[in-house]
Amino acid sequence: LVHFGLQELKPSTIARMLSIMIKTHSGLTENTHIYNSDGTDISINNEKNALQTWNIDTFVLAINDLVPTVNWKDVVKELDHPGFLVSDRQALVLLVTALRRALPVELYIDLLYGKWNNVEGQLSWVTQAIRYPDIFCFGDHPAHPVLIDCLKHPLDDTKEIWTWRSLNLIECLLRMADTGLYPTVLDIFRRGIQRAGELIFLGLLQLTSIWTTLKQDLLLLLIPTLLSNSPNANLLLNYMWNSQHQTTSLRTTLLTSLADWYNRANDNEQQTRLSRVLEIVQDLKTLPTLLGAQPMTFILDLACLASRRGYLKLDKWLSDKLREHQELFVQTSIQYLRKKAPQLLLPPPLSKDDINFKPISNAETINVLLTVLQLALSSITNKDLIQEIPTMLSTAKIFNTLSSSTTIAGTTTTTTTT
Known part of the structure; x- marks a missing residue:
């Protein structure tokens, strides 16, 4: 420090010195040049056993000795300057x-x-701390911790999980994402979700004044x-649905996500996921709300399953939807x-032995839907639909005649067990 010719060590000067040290933490014994105030090269000790990184303890002791009144909180504040960057684990070790x-x-x-001016520098510090919670764990120092009382199944006790038990951290990241760093912050959250999804989910819900x-x-x-991995899923979704803040946004997001989860499944998975969705909406007592959404295949499939489970009178629901949405609902039903x-849609089989004969799954549900569509024929204007419905x-x-001997509404059908 004497070589630098500094007469007064201000917090801003100390912060910049510390910033340089964490960016040049390795290779100090090889071709490293540091210059004093008059431009003279100060040689680094190149002895065989010389240290290859900064002695940070000595640095802090020297600062405290030279400036006994130094306010280190002001030094931290001054780390918010252009060029500050925590690039890796060793840089984080030195800084911490x-x-x-x-x-x-x-x-x-x-x-x-x-809030920092050098948001990239701030994010670099936060990123490395999240990556290496053994060095600095945000969960050990939360000003406001994420509340986890609603969880029935305990979380694993690891620092990789507990570093996310800081509402301040989650809020800080959300704010930084709005400064043009959305992709970087999203990637940080994605990695966090792999280990601490439940904590992050609760943290987002408990930040009641933020919606981004x-x-x-x-x-x-x-x-x-x-839905796929958490034993606390039902409790967490119930917590979301019953939130007293941002209620409309949260409920819309939840219902949208359930529909997307169903739609992204392949044919073999869809019915399993649909049953899971029905279980959740029944638990939330929100089946009527979901079934009141814009007609789409997901909603219709959910209504049919709810009917087979005894939660819904299908013919009345279909008739109400038809009156409300008219031809849009007809198109959805045909799909x-x-x-x-x-x-x-195939040529009808001539007998049970016909190669085209394959019993229709949930035939009773299909027949109810066809009956309602038949009643709607007179109000349909789409010529293709007018032709397709009678064919079906x-x-x-x-199929009903070949499959069953039970007469329902003038046709013969098999009552299919759900």
Whole structure:
């Protein structure tokens, strides 16, 4: 420090010195040049056993000796300057070691969570701390911890998980994402969700005054993950649905995510996922709300399953939807029938031994839907639909005759067990 010719060590000077040290933490014994105030090269000790990184303890002791009144909190504040960057694990080690020697974490953690001008530098510090919680764990120093009382199944006790038990950290990241760093912050959250999805989910919900694009995107990302992997899924989704803040946004996000989760499944998985969705919406007592959404295959499939489970009178629901949405609902219903009963589009079988004969799954549900569509024929203007519905009705009648001896509404059908 004497070689630098410094007469007064201000917090800004100390911060910049510390910043340089964490960026040049390795290779100091090889071709390293440091110059004093008059431009003279100060040689580095190149002895065989010389240290290859900065002695950060000595640095802090020297500062305290030269400037006994130094305010290290001001030094931390001055780290918010152009060029500050925590690039890797060793840089984080040096920075954290210096600050721990200088002052308790509780005295500066609010500065790390606060708004910085050099947001990239702030994010680099946060990123490395999340990556290496054995060096610095945010969960050990949360000004406001994520509340986990609603969880029935305990979380694993690891620092990789507990570093996310800081509402301040989650809020800080959401804020930084809105400064043009959305992709980087999203990637940080993605990695965190792999280990601490439940904590991050609760943290997002408990930040009741914040609603950003990233928050919504993260919830949409988290819900399918919880449905697939979390033993606390029902409790967490119940917590979300019954939130007293941002209620409309949260409920819309939840229902949208459930529909997307169903739609992304392949044909073999869809019914399993549909049963899971029905279980959840029944638990939330929100089946009528979901079934009141815009007609789409997912909603129709859910209504049919709810009917087979005894939760819904299907013919009345279909008639109400038809009156409300008219031809849009007819189109949705036809799409559903094409997918669930493709036999209706094939040449009708002549007997049970016919190669085209394959019993229709959930035939009773299909027949109810066809009956409602038949009643709607007079109000349909689409010529293709006008032709397709009678064809389906005719083919279904043949299938029913071949498959069953039970007469329902003038046709013979098999009552299919759900």
